[in-house]
Amino acid sequence: MRLCLGLIGALLSFALIASPAAAQSKPDLTVALSSFSTEVLDPVLGGHVVKYYMSLIFDYLVGVTPDGQLSKDSGLATRWEPSADHKRWTFYLRKGVKFHTGEEATSEDVKWSLQRAIGKRSTTGYAGPLRTLIADIETPAPDRVVIVTKEPTLIIPTYLSRSLSTEGMILPKKYIEATGDDAFAQKPVGSGPYKFVEQVTGSHIKLAAVDSHWRIGVPRFKTITFKLVPEETTRIALLRRGEVDITDVGRERVKELERESFPIHFRREEAILTTWWVLPRDGQPTRDKRVREALNLAVDRSEIAQSIFAGYADPAHVPLGLSWAYRDIGFKVTPDMQYPYDPARAKKLLAEAGFASGFPLTMHAYQLPGLPEGKAFAEAMAGYWQKIGVQPKLVPVDYPAFRKNWFDRATPGAFGYYNVANRDWIGTYAFLEKQAYTKSRASDTVNDPEIDAMIEQVMRQTDKDKIGALLRNVYTRLRSEHYGVPVVYLHSPYAASKTLGKWNPGTVMYDFFLDELASSKR
Amino acid sequence: MARFVLTRLLQSLAALAILSVVVFVLARATGDPLHLILPMSASEEDFANARKYLGLDRPYVEQYLSFVGRALTGDFGMSLRARRPVGELIAQRLPNSLRLAAFAMTVSLLLAFPLGVLAAVWKGTGIDRAAQVIAVLGQSLPTFWVAIVLIELVAGRLQWLPAGGIGGLASYVLPGFTLGWFVVAGMMRLLRSGMLEVLDSEYVKLARVKGVVEARVVWVHALKNALIPVVTFAGIYFSILVTTAIVVETVFAWPGLGRLAYEAISSRDFPVIQAVVLTTAAIVAVVNLSVDCVYAFIDPRIRYVR
Numbered sequence: 039m040r041l042c043l044g045l046i047g048a049l050l051s052f053a054l055i056a057s058p059a060a061a062q063s064k065p066d067l068t069v070a071l072s073s074f075s076t077e078v079l080d081p082v083l084g085g086h087v088v089k090y091y092m093s094l095i096f097d098y099l100v101g102v103t104p105d106g107q108l109s110k111d112s113g114l115a116t117r118w119e120p121s122a123d124h125k126r127w128t129f130y131l132r133k134g135v136k137f138h139t140g141e142e143a144t145s146e147d148v149k150w151s152l153q154r155a156i157g158k159r160s161t162t163g164y165a166g167p168l169r170t171l172i173a174d175i176e177t178p179a180p181d182r183v184v185i186v187t188k189e190p191t192l193i194i195p196t197y198l199s200r201s202l203s204t205e206g207m208i209l210p211k212k213y214i215e216a217t218g219d220d221a222f223a224q225k226p227v228g229s230g231p232y233k234f235v236e237q238v239t240g241s242h243i244k245l246a247a248v249d250s251h252w253r254i255g256v257p258r259f260k261t262i263t264f265k266l267v268p269e270e271t272t273r274i275a276l277l278r279r280g281e282v283d284i285t286d287v288g289r290e291r292v293k294e295l296e297r298e299s300f301p302i303h304f305r306r307e308e309a310i311l312t313t314w315w316v317l318p319r320d321g322q323p324t325r326d327k328r329v330r331e332a333l334n335l336a337v338d339r340s341e342i343a344q345s346i347f348a349g350y351a352d353p354a355h356v357p358l359g360l361s362w363a364y365r366d367i368g369f370k371v372t373p374d375m376q377y378p379y380d381p382a383r384a385k386k387l388l389a390e391a392g393f394a395s396g397f398p399l400t401m402h403a404y405q406l407p408g409l410p411e412g413k414a415f416a417e418a419m420a421g422y423w424q425k426i427g428v429q430p431k432l433v434p435v436d437y438p439a440f441r442k443n444w445f446d447r448a449t450p451g452a453f454g455y456y457n458v459a460n461r462d463w464i465g466t467y468a469f470l471e472k473q474a475y476t477k478s479r480a481s482d483t484v485n486d487p488e489i490d491a492m493i494e495q496v497m498r499q500t501d502k503d504k505i506g507a508l509l510r511n512v513y514t515r516l517r518s519e520h521y522g523v524p525v526v527y528l529h530s531p532y533a534a535s536k537t538l539g540k541w542n543p544g545t546v547m548y549d550f551f552l553d554e555l556a557s558s559k560r
Numbered sequence: 561m562a563r564f565v566l567t568r569l570l571q572s573l574a575a576l577a578i579l580s581v582v583v584f585v586l587a588r589a590t591g592d593p594l595h596l597i598l599p600m601s602a603s604e605e606d607f608a609n610a611r612k613y614l615g616l617d618r619p620y621v622e623q624y625l626s627f628v629g630r631a632l633t634g635d636f637g638m639s640l641r642a643r644r645p646v647g648e649l650i651a652q653r654l655p656n657s658l659r660l661a662a663f664a665m666t667v668s669l670l671l672a673f674p675l676g677v678l679a680a681v682w683k684g685t686g687i688d689r690a691a692q693v694i695a696v697l698g699q700s701l702p703t704f705w706v707a708i709v710l711i712e713l714v715a716g717r718l719q720w721l722p723a724g725g726i727g728g729l730a731s732y733v734l735p736g737f738t739l740g741w742f743v744v745a746g747m748m749r750l751l752r753s754g755m756l757e758v759l760d761s762e763y764v765k766l767a768r769v770k771g772v773v774e775a776r777v778v779w780v781h782a783l784k785n786a787l788i789p790v791v792t793f794a795g796i797y798f799s800i801l802v803t804t805a806i807v808v809e810t811v812f813a814w815p816g817l818g819r820l821a822y823e824a825i826s827s828r829d830f831p832v833i834q835a836v837v838l839t840t841a842a843i844v845a846v847v848n849l850s851v852d853c854v855y856a857f858i859d860p861r862i863r864y865v866r
Contacts, residue, residue: 076597078643158609161598223643238652239642240823241726241815267724267813271708275716275723438595438828445595480604 067259067556070267070276070285073407075548077239080223081204082151082160089549091243091264093200096207096228097253099129099148099183100199104544104551106362106462108199112253114143114208114229115195124190124500131181135252137210138233145177150211152185152198163203164468166478167193167497190500196464201546203468231257231553241266247556254557262552270410274533283535284550288410289348292531301534305543307361308530309408309457310354311415314483314522316444322451323397330520332387336426338379342418343526346411350529353377356513357522358458358474358483362545366463367506369513384426396427400452402440403432408530409457415525416455445480454483457528461547463509467496470512474521484521568852572845576838580631583837584624584830593640593828614640627834636835641827646835649820654802654839656726657809657816660739661801663732665794667740668747672790675744676751680759681778691752695745707738707811724813735812739805743797750793754786761785792851799847803840 071090078084081092101112110116115129135143152175154160156168171191176184185194198206208229214222226234231251235244243264247257265282267273273285277300284303287295292302319325324333339353354361355376364370388394403416413434420430430453435443443449461469474484475493492508492515499505516522532550534541544551594610611617615626630637636646671694679691714734715723722731758764759782767777806818817836824832 076641078641080643083643159613161606161610166603220638220643238815239639239644239649240653240819241813265725265813269708269711269724269811269813271711271716272724272811272813275711276725278716279719279723281722281725436826438591441595442592478603 065259066261066263067284067552068263068265068282069550069552070265070273070282072266072268072270072273072286074243074264074266075407077237077243078223079226079234079237079243080219081207081209082154082157082162083219083223084161089200089204090552091245091262092204092207093230093549093551094232094245094262094553095226095230095234096204096209097135097143097230098198098200098206099152099208100195100206101253102200102546104542104546104554106201106544106546108195108201113199114148118195120192120194120500124192125187127185127187127194129183129185129195131183132252133181135229137213137229138227138248139210139213141210141212142180143208143210143229144180145183146180147211148183148208149175149177151207151209152205154209155205155207162205164197164472165205167468167471168197168205171497189498191497192500192502192505193464193467193497196462197468199464200549201462202465203548231556232262235261254553255559257556258558259556262556277533277535280535283538284541285533286408287531287533289350289529289531292348292350292533295533299536301536301538303532303534303541303543304350305530305532305545307352307460307527309459309528310359310361311351311409311455311457311525311528312354312358312522313419313453313455313525314357316449316452316454317447317482317485318450319485320450323391323393323399324451326391326393327520328387328391329393330522332384332391332426333423333428334377334520334523335380335384335387336422336428337377337419337523337525338422339377339525340379342415346414346418347526347528350531351526352529354524354527355517357516357520357524358470359513359516359524360458360460360466360469361527362460362547363463363466363509367466367509369506369510375517381422381426388426388428394427396429398429398431399423400449401430401432402443402449402452402454403434404437404440406437406457409528412455416453419453419455419523419525455525459547460527460545462545463505465547466509467493467505470509471497474512474516484516486515486519486521489515565849565853568849572849575845576841579841580628580834580838581624583834584620584627587828587830587833588620590825591828593830596827597640627831631835631838637831639824639829639832641823641829641832646831649832650817650835650839653815653817653820656814657802657805657818660732660735660805660809660814660816661798663736664739664743664801664805665798667736668743668797669794671740671744672747672751676748677755677778677783679748679752680755683756688752691748695748698741698743699745703738703742704807704811706741707735707808710734710738711811724811726814735805735808735814738812739801739808743794743801746797747790747793750789751786754789755782758782758786788855791854795847795851795854799840799844802843 075088076084081096098113100115101109103109114131114135116132118127118129120127131145137143155162156165156172171187171189172185173188174186176186178184210227213227231254232245232247235246237243245262247260250256267276270288274287274291276282277285296302315324323329343349343351343353355371401416401420403413405412416432420432423430440454444454470493472478472481474489476482476485476490489512492512496505496508499508532543541555542551594607598606598610634647639646639649642649675691675694679688682688711723711734714720721733725731764777764782767781802817804818805816806822809816809819810822820832821836824836
């Protein structure tokens with residue numbers, strides 16, 4: 039018994055050496071996420087696309103509203119204008135914007151940041167077109183930057199805005215030059231409304247508000263903490279206990295949380311679950327357009343939406359169809375574009391193509407961040423295709439292994455999928471330039487000269503209406519040639535605490551607009 | 561004794577050296593980390609640039625020698641994924657794992673000692689059977705499931721304890737219990753069988769004949785001698801708890817070494833994988849060496865067995 043008492047004593051002593059609790063008292067905001075993507079806090083060297091916390095630390099050259107429209111009120115540039123030939127873009131910078139070090143952000147910082155973003159070491163997602171286009175960056179005055187392009191273009195302001203990735207984030211030149219890249223990644227400094235406080239990789243990132251910020255006034259929350267909590271049950275328990283204010287939740291838990299009166303904020307059509315076949319098509323059954331159409335007709339998209347995604351998804355009908363861009367480019371999915379569920383016609387098409395008894399199809403099955411249903415989805419697709427005679431062979435892998443296969447073209451004709459984040463027209467262009475453009479050899483999934491020609495024209499087009507027409511035509515052809523199987527648009531639920539108040543997570547990819555939530559200007 | 565310790569130490573170092581080669585090769589066999597570091601839209605040029613910058617374009621032998629050379633000075637390089645010194649990551653995570661393992665071991669000792677001793681003293685009774693059921697459940701219920709049920713019920717519904725993350729003592733209770741319960745079964749059984757053997761020995765009978773109070777016979781005289789295998793077991797399990805608590809650390813969002821290993825393996829973060837494996841191997845080697853030494857100290861016959 040004395041031994042037990044001794045152990046209890048040891049346990050209590052242990053309390054004294056254990057870490058102190060990180061007490062969360064309002065007005066602190068805590069966000070629990072299942073994945074942080076990469077955790078490097080350098081917008082350029084971290085392979086970044088995710089902006090949840092980055093857009094709080096850094097300002098963009100060009101701001102956007104939560105619905106993705108360019109804004110002169112929320113970026114470093116208060117206005118911008120092209121030269122008559124659209125080869126010189128002048129940006130007028132906001133005066134008095136200061137980095138967290140106290141230094142003022144100037145045109146030199148903008149120039150240096152952009153050069154770093156398109157430099158050789160940059161791992162940002164979409165630097166390619168900028169490297170192709172930018173000839174020079176001039177700084178005629180501390181509050182003026184001129185981006186000189188090799189060819190006329192319209193994409194520069196949007197490409198450097200918050201609506202795309204991290205290429206347009208403005209970094210402190212002097213600080214990074216003084217501390218070095220690695221030190222900057224560990225203790226980043228920006229000019230955004232929140233400054234970096236602490237990062238424990240695999241655990242959390244903590245930010246603290248500046249006293250006042252031109253974007254949002256005096257921030258409502260003194261700190262914002264992002265917690266990495268992979269297990270959903272844990273995230274929901276944290277929400278119930280009031281330890282987190284916002285968290286991503288699985289679609290099947292939505293009704294339960296709604297019954298408990300937790301507000302659920304949906305990012306509707308946050309991603310399209312789209313599939314493709316690894317190139318090249320030569321020698322593969324999918325080289326035949328009828329086979330590709332048959333594989334589309336064999337899939338019951340409504341059933342997938344209901345059974346796998348708990349009804350929080352809608353059928354998709356255009357391969358790589360990023361629907362948030364449709365409003366920008368004036369594209370509409372007409373009734374004749376909608377794939378019916380028609381296995382009988384699918385079988386007939388297969389027979390016409392000479393595959394009446396089907397063909398073997400390698401299907402990689404993997405989970406993805408934000409898609410825990412990944413393997414169930416692949417199994418469902420295999421089931422549909424089996425019904426029309428195809429012989430699917432499910433190969434369980436992790437995504438990096440599939441991606442290597444895909445990029446190396448090691449398994450031609452094999453099936454792959456991804457929950458591609460939805461985005462506006464510039465994001466769509468940047469995405470198509472990688473995944474539907476032959477010159478981006480590794481990641482291309484389409485290989486169509488007509489589409490290649492249209493994508494090339496977008497970069498050099500200076501008429502917005504013509505850009506819209508080009509992108510509409512790209513989508514029309516992607517659909518008519520059945521380049522892949524678009525399946526569903528996923529609506530992503532985020533549960534909030536009952537005291538959070540009104541929050542518009544917006545329709546910009548990989549961004550939550552938490553600065554809007556923190557704004558005292560609302 | 562010194563020769564015995566030296567021999568064991570050299571064996572441990574040889575094992576670590578072999579392990580460093582194995583983990584270096586196996587980590588690279590899992591795939592290319594750049595497919596995770598670089599975005600989907602990265603070009604072939606981006607891949608080449610990143611490979612060069614991260615030093616992954618060098619021959620494997622050169623990479624290995626560089627790794628070993630730096631590791632000997634305590635420098636495990638930079639994490640490919642987190643762009644932080646690997647030593648810093650381990651320094652952040654290891655204490656969390658040690659604290660959790662210490663708590664879990666305390667929980668398991670608190671449960672296993674009374675259960676094991678009482679089960680032996682009241683062999684074949686309801687207490688014995690209840691103890692066995694508790695122990696069997698601890699070992700047979702999947703840790704993942706136990707963790708989820710505890711979070712859902714105790715943290716989410718009843719709101720008695722934190723659901724996850726590291727904080728004050730309360731945050732240790734659920735992950736510590738989940739980890740510790742698994743260890744209880746083995747420890748309790750060892751203690752029970754040890755106690756049964758000791759309680760039947762001549763010196764215990766003599767103590768009883770001499771009129772020593774039964775509680776003292778059981779909790780002092782008998783328990784002391786039944787402890788030797790339990791100490792060994794606890795030592796080995798402590799190192800296992802520190803190094804393999806991946807499931808518990810993931811479910812409870814506990815920033816420990818197990819989760820660091822999981823994150824590193826999922827992202828092919830070679831420097832971190834290598835450092836974590838070598839660190840955990842070193843922990844196991846040190847614990848085993850300590851247990852061997854304690855054994856050799858307790859039972860001199862072990863020193864002379866070759």
